[in-house]
Structures are given as C-alpha cells and as structure tokens.
Amino acid sequence: MRPCVALLSCRPVTLPTAVASAPPEFAADGPLLIVLNAGSGRADADETQRTISAILDAAGRPHEVLRIERGMDVAQVAAEAVRRAQGRRGAVVAAGGDGTLNAVAQVVLPAGLPFGVLPQGTFNYFSRAHGISSDTEQATRALLRARPEPVQVGLVNERLFLVNASVGLYPQLLEDREAYKQRYGRSRLVALWSALVTLLHVYRPLRLQIECQGRQQPVRTSTLFVGNNRLQLQQIGVPEADLLAEGQLVALMLRPVRTLAMLGLMLRGAFGRLGEAEDVLRFGFERLGMRPAAPRRTARVKVATDGEICWLRAPLTFRVSPRPLWLLTPLPEDRVEPA
Template sequence: MTKQNGEAPARRIVLVANVAAGSLVDGGLTPETLRARLEAAGLAVVPEPRPEASPPDRLAAAAELPGIDAVAVAGGDGTLACAAQALTGQAVPLGILPLGTMNLLARDLGIPLDLDAAIAVLAHGSLRPIDAGEVNGHVFLINSVLGLPARLARHREAKRGRMGLADLLRMAAGLLRHLGRYPRERAVLTLGDETRRIRFRTLAVVCGDYREGLGQVLSRAGVDGGHLTLYLVETLSAARLVRLGLGFAVGEWRRLPDLERHEARALTLDARRRALRVMNDGEVVLIAPPLRYRIRPVALRVLVPAEGAR
C-alpha cells in the first residue's frame, strides 16, 4: 500500500473472531461489526481465508497469508493460545482484541480491555516479543495446569457464557467433593539433575511467574524472563484451600507451607497413564506422557501499546 500525504500506510490485518467468546456472546458483537470498527480506525482488513474451518485451521491459514502486518484475534486467552500455536516462531505478529472472560494475557501486556482502545493498539501499537511455553508441541502463553483445576474445567465449559449464582454454588460444592473423592495424582518429576516421585492435587507450570502483592492475583511479573515456574500443591484439604485462597487474596503466597515453587527452563513429568488431562490457558487437552515442558524465549511477536501510550 502506498503512502498518502506523508502518512504511513494502513496496517493490513486479517481478523479471526471466536464467536463463542464472552463479549461476542453477551455483548451483541459480530465479526461483521468488528470488521467495520477496525476499518473505521484506519486498518485494512484482509478477508479470512478459511472462515468455515476449525479454529486451529482458521488461525494457521490466516498466519500464512502473504503481505499481512498482523493476525488480529478476537477472543479470550484460550483462543490466543490457539493463535500462538500458529504464530510462535513466525515473523507475523499477534494482535489482541480481548473479548474473553479473564483476558489475562491482555492485562499482562497492558492492552486495554475497552474495545476501541484495543483497536487503536492494532492500528498504532508497537511490536514486543514475548515468551511462549510449550508442552509436547502444545503452546501456552500463561500457564499449563494439571490435577483438580483441569478436572473441574469441564463443568465450566458446559456453562460457558451462562453461569449463574446457582451454577457457581454447584461448582463450589463440586470442588469440596473432589477434595476427598479423588486420589492424588502420581507422577515422576525431572527438574534439572533431580528426578523424584511426586503426588499432587494441583500442579501448574507458569510462563514466567506470578506477581506478588495485594490485588495482583494471576498477574504475571513479566512476559519475557526466559523461564518457567513450577507450582506444586501436594495435598489440598478444605482448610488448606482456604489458606491458599487467603494468601493469594493478600498477595503473600509464595512462602505458604503448602506450596512448592521452582524456576526452570525445562522440566519433564511422567506418569503410568495413557493420557493426562492438561489445561493450557484455560483449554483442556489430553496429552500422552511424558510431558516435556520448555520455554521458548521471545518467540512470539505481539502488538502492544506504544511506549508513550501506556
């Protein structure tokens, strides 16, 4: 595209929208209205090459389009992890329209949750390379979780976009039942030069690490530190669950006696099972062990607010 009146050409982007995302479902947005708002902001929106395909195939096809400046993804953290599967290690950057429920990655990167402000980042933001985590070829950008949270995730998925108070109470009751109903997971953990047998209720591998401090729950301290952080909870009674919850609430949880923490660039988790239920950035997948985790430093390029606009 040629320059006009000395101005830089409009960015050429392809929009991939997850129509099941929270704000698209509840806010009355459609891919067509999103496209109109992108074009009104001065962006050149290239038609999506495979709009009827599955989300992974849609994103892979979008990433291969020639001459585009970004793949703009409208959705939540799970959709962004799906996009990262196609874009990690590639030159084409990821643009984020945070329309999910938690939008943790957008918060970590300082991307506004207001839609028009997020669109402005697509039009005028700068590029920032960030780390990506990987387990057996599956890319995640925030965390990879095993154990109790991954089991409970299927209840959340069944009620996605329509969770009421009664549903939340049932999930809480289900959590308490799970604490005593299911045995702890058994695995063999290899971390550095040490290999040991572990039993756990919850295990999380975080891309980077979480930030401590009041009001910083699930906020990460950085996105380009070049390491993973392993969190391990071996036992989880109702009392310990309350203690962990209070520790997270007040921002003092790393030193809790019920929580084991390690930093690493890679780790392996093995188990005598055909497959393990793994929740990557909120999306559950079954992966055959051994699970081989590694960090891919600054392997994904993302559009973020320009330095002066943060």
C-alpha cells in the same frame, strides 16, 4: 517433609529466550487478518465486528475478518489467516478470550508473523499483562499504532501456552466449571460454586516423577501448575512472578490436603496470599520433565492450557519456547494499566 525440596534450586543461568529471534517483516499499513471468535465473552459478535471494521476503515487500514462460528475449527481458521497474511507484511489478530488467543497463537508462532490481540474474554490475563485494553474500540485504536515486540511463551510438549498450563486438580476444576457455565451461564458465582462441588468430591493425588536440571525426584501432589503470566501470579501472591522476566517459567505444586485445607488455599489465592502457604512449593525453571510414577505403556495425561483441556501423551516436558511470539504491543501512551 515437603515434596521436591531439591527442586527449589532449579535456577537456569541462560539469557531470556525471547530475545533470540529476529523480528518479522511488518508494515505499519500492512493488512490485519482478524480471527474473531463469535462465541467469546458476553459481547455481541456482530456489534464487535462492526466496531472493529469501522475504526480500521476510517483509518484506511486494510483488513479481513474471519469469524469462528459454533462448531468451526479455530486452528483451521487461524491457518487460513496466516496464509493470507504471509508475504504481505501483515499480521494475524485474535479477537476472543485467552483460549482463542492460545489457539490462534499456536498457528502464528511457527509462522513467525506478528500477533495482535483484541480481547473479548472474561479474564483476559494475557492482554491485560501487556497493557491492551479490554474495550474493543480502545484496543482497536491502539492496534493501529502497535509495534511487534518479543513475548515469552511456554510449551508443554509441543502445545503452546500464553498464561498457564497444569495437570491434576486444576484441569478438573476448569472442566467442571465449563460444564456448570454451559448449564447456568457465565459468572464468577457459578465458577465459585462449581469449584466447591469439585473439591467436595474425592480426588486422588498425583504420583509423579519430576526431572529438572538433571535431578529426578518422586513427588505426590494434588496439582502441578506452571505459570507464564506475571499479572496472574502476582494477583494470587506468588513472589516468583519476577522470574518470568529472566526467561523462566514458574511452577507451583500443592501438597495433597483435605478439602477444608484446599478451600483455605483457594481463599489465600483469592486474597493474593498464596505465596505464604506452607502447602505450596514454588520454583522457577526453564525446562521441567514430568511423568506418572508408574506409567502405563500408553499413558495419557489431562492437561489444561490457558483454560482449554486436552490429553497429551506422557512424559510431559514444560519449557520456554525457543522462539518468542511477536506481539503487537501498544505504544506507551496507549497502554492500559491492569485493573
């Protein structure tokens, strides 16, 4: 029998959370505090900064660039950007990949400031889903005319995620992929090879206690993946992606399967057909509790949020944030359709 079948009915009926907060004060000529990750993506950070500054200077838009160099704490730099933007009707802009966006948004969200994006990463799921170009020049020009719009974000305990959060095999895949990238460079081939190596090792499935809409049920799964990005879910073939527009998150749980079957699931996802797999359970929710079935007194769980690994104390609660992130969204004529 497939696990956790009862949770398929976990459908809240509340209105989307992201419309419940008043928009922040924002001036079209307000300062832009740009947090630039010098190590994101493949572009030269100095050239990226020159491009951004040249466009903003030509437009007469006040701005400051706060660079994140190797070894620096992203949260501290983002907090300084928030401090400088507050009271000036300005905005904080993250220039980096999804991990950088996550770290900066973690600080911006409670401050209630507008949040801008200049994508510099490899996948850029968050920016692409909102029509923001991956070309720095084009994205900067669009930022000049962008206006704040409420965007739903997810939380696992109090940690924010823009794209996805997960426990189990998926965080291990991400951790191993990063180690391989450090040794062999960033490429899709390296990412694929690291995934194959990870899957060839024996991985013990998770035994979890899941709670949703007042129902509790034990499950056994190789991974629990929670999505908050319509583009990513659509690309792997998950029809529940439309539930995000209803103020929900989307959960995927994979049955424990052998290596060859897991490779088959990966191929289905690569070809946009994961939703057809019988070994994947999918459902929408607004709040989902999770803990190890036999937790230790101080149980900690490895969690991936937007590609970054952390350890959180159990139990975990996945939920829609009670406040939206006010994203500086391009005007319709500046939007770029995701490739």
